[in-house]
Amino acid sequence: MIKTSFINPFSSDAKEIVSNLGQIENLDKENETLITIINYTRGQLFGHEMNLPKTLKQLAEKKFEWYLSKKSDKFNDKEYEYLFNPEIYEYDIVSFYLLCQAVAIGFGPDSREAKQVVELERDLIDQRLERLKAEPNDFQSNFLRTTLNQLIDTNNIYWTDLKDVIEMGEFDLNNLLLSKGRLIIEYEDFIEEYGELIQHRDPRSMYEVTGGLDLKSNLLKSIIMLHTKQYIQTVAKMAERMIEPNPLMDNLAENLRNIQEKAQEQKYGSRGKGSFNDNQPVSYEMEAFPPCVRKCMQGIKSGGRNDAIVLFLTPFISYARLYPGIFSEDKNMKISEVDPSLDITLNEVIPMIYDAAEACSPPLFKDQPQEKININSKLGFGMHADLKLDHEGETQWYTPMSCEKIKLHMSSLCTPSVDCKKIGNPLTYYNRKRKLMKRNNNNNKGEQVNNNGN
Incomplete structure (x- = not known):
């Protein structure tokens, strides 16, 4: 019964x-x-x-x-x-x-x-x-x-x-x-x-x-x-x-936090670890995210939410997925150049940003719904509620802010790890970490081949 x-x-x-x-x-x-x-x-x-x-x-x-x-x-x-x-x-x-x-x-x-x-x-x-x-x-x-x-x-x-x-x-x-x-x-x-x-x-x-x-x-x-x-x-x-x-x-509570991070990794993480590209869309390698990004994604308390999500996280999340090598080239990019249909932007980039906004206390859009428009603006689609190709170019696709600016304007986000040494931008940290992960992955594969050969 x-x-x-x-x-x-x-x-x-x-x-x-x-x-x-x-x-x-x-x-x-x-x-x-x-x-x-x-x-x-x-x-x-x-x-x-x-x-x-x-x-x-x-x-x-x-x-x-x-x-x-x-x-x-x-x-x-x-x-x-x-x-x-x-x-x-x-x-x-x-x-x-x-x-x-x-x-x-x-x-x-x-x-x-x-x-x-x-x-x-x-x-x-x-x-x-x-x-x-x-x-x-x-x-x-x-x-x-x-x-x-x-x-x-x-x-x-x-x-x-x-x-x-x-x-x-x-x-x-x-x-x-x-x-x-x-x-x-x-x-x-x-x-x-x-x-x-x-x-x-x-x-x-x-x-x-x-x-x-x-x-x-x-x-x-x-x-x-x-x-x-x-x-x-x-x-x-x-x-x-x-x-x-x-x-x-x-x-x-700590175990729930770990479950949350694992679920995010499954949802947004790399589909093929060890791959490395700079000038085209690549799957997220969330293990390579810098401490400031991880902290932001776990949720920001009221007061610093707007800047953290709109000015800091939005550019990082978008470039990390769509064009991580932006700083190696001297040019302004549009999202449509690397994501012509906006499928990646709408189905992966925006949801990850919104997840971080929802994790804020209180959730960012609960009392600041207009920030969705500001997010679209920072992605280069003007001040519109809907993200459409017709609006692209009305504003610039913002690049990730430097570590110096983060320390100055959002000091609570900056909790440097040993890997942050001599790094000037969170996206640079991300790219360097991805390279190290690829190198370690290749070394491990080489060791396995040698062991099998023996």
């Missing part, structure tokens, strides 16, 4: 589950029951490289990894099939609260990671409810009704009570059935309000078309998303009074 807690981490029995399983000393210990549930999950893919979770902390990390990895073309959902096994519900709830607390303490309530955990829960619920569709309609309806009524009264809720929920963006107020401000959710209320108006049609079918299971599902997701967001905010406020956070939370 599927428990409501499998869908709703704020269910009536969730508190008891956390109390029984959530002792801090047990979160990083191997849990035999959890391991058994995973091992007996139907359809689960097994393999040494998968590193299936054995602890509640690892389960939290794997959920975060699932959310980020499913955006990759290498994603295989069967590696995470255990997340959709209803028997895991108790451990899933504990891992949910663990994740929320880690991002609240380690990153803050307005961070990219906090937003990702909210979206993670939405996507997890979405896929679990999708699998619930294999059950009869009556079962689905009763299950959703029971789960929703742990959060609201589905027979007596007004749209004004759901303003914050509607703002989560999962459904449109204009598509809701309202009667004097009351939201019509349940079938009996639908019949009471509209039954006499339905002629020569099946009332149940009309109910499903105008609301029904889809409305309940979207409403449930949105309410849980809002509660998740509010819980993270509450934990963050409590953390301000902490003398020192628990080391396990710090460690989990």
